[in-house]
Amino acid sequence: MKFFSKAIVVGAVAACISSATFAVEVKPASSEKHAKAATQYRQAIFQLVRSNMGPLGGMAKGALPFDESVMKTNAVRLEQLADMMSDYMAVDTREFSVETGAKDAIWENFSDVEKKVMALKAASQNLQTVVDAGDESAYRSAIGKIGASCKSCHDDYKKD
Numbered sequence: 493m494k495f496f497s498k499a500i501v502v503g504a505v506a507a508c509i510s511s512a513t514f515a516v517e518v519k520p521a522s523s524e525k526h527a528k529a530a531t532q533y534r535q536a537i538f539q540l541v542r543s544n545m546g547p548l549g550g551m552a553k554g555a556l557p558f559d560e561s562v563m564k565t566n567a568v569r570l571e572q573l574a575d576m577m578s579d580y581m582a583v584d585t586r587e588f589s590v591e592t593g594a595k596d597a598i599w600e601n602f603s604d605v606e607k608k609v610m611a612l613k614a615a616s617q618n619l620q621t622v623v624d625a626g627d628e629s630a631y632r633s634a635i636g637k638i639g640a641s642c643k644s645c646h647d648d649y650k651k652d
Contacts, residue, residue: 612642614641618637
């Protein structure tokens with residue numbers, strides 16, 4: 493009985509630790525070179541997001557047939573990109589002259605940005621679950637949730 497109680501406590505603690513979110517600290521770019529590199533990395537991650545969203549959007553709109561393999565692969569990739577996104581967005585480049593589509597509000601409201609990144613991750617995980625279940629009637633909606641998470645961030649933090 494004693495072992496069973498310890499196992500429950502250890503399991504509960506492990507669950508709390510693994511479900512915790514660790515906030516990324518926003519730091520200013522240290523130089524023009526650093527700001528340019530940070531901007532390039534940030535833009536590169538969004539290019540990868542775009543390349544994985546394109547086929548999903550085509551499927552959601554009916555322009556491409558549903559392809560479970562592509563949906564699953566791209567959803568996994570989007571989840572992984574979401575895991576990296578906050579790190580690549582946390583360098584505040586406002587002090588330097590770099591070409592960026594980012595609004596200043598990203599670094600002023602970074603906790604909100606992180607919530608939106610977590611929404612992308614959750615929506616990506618949901619699409620994986622839907623594909624695993626084989627519920628074709630839910631594909632379009634699950635893809636739409638990913639698109640909505642992207643749009644919410646674009647609306648608030650991307651220049652037109």
